[in-house]
Amino acid sequence: MDRSTRNAAVAAAIILLGFGVIGFYMPAIVLWLGGLSPYAGGAAAALFVLAFFGVFWLRGRSQRRKGE
Template sequence: MAVFATAPFYLSTVMIAIGNFSTVAAGGFAVLFIAAFFFLFWLRSRSQKKRDSEK
C-alpha cells in the first residue's frame, strides 16, 4: 500500500522519462499502474469474501 501511496507523486516524472523513448510505452505504463491499483483491491475483496464465507 505504501507504494501506491507514494507512486502517483512520481508517476508523471517516470512517464516523462519513458516518453522520451516511446509515448506508447509511457501511456502503457500509466495504464498498468492504474490496473495494478484496481487489481490489488480486487484481490483484497476476494480474500475478504472468502474469509467471510468461511465463518
C-alpha cells in the same frame, strides 16, 4: 475496533501509502518512458491505474473467501 478490521485498515493504509509514493514519481516515470516510446509511457500510466484497482479487487476476493 476488532482485530480483523484493524488489520484491514492497516493493510489499506499501507497499500494507499505505497501507491501514493509511486504516484508521486509517476509523472517522471511516464516522461522518461515517453522519451523512449510514447506507447511505453501510456502503458505505464494505464498499468498504474489498473494496478490500483486490481489490488483492492484481489483483496476483496481474498476477504470474501475467508468469510465462506
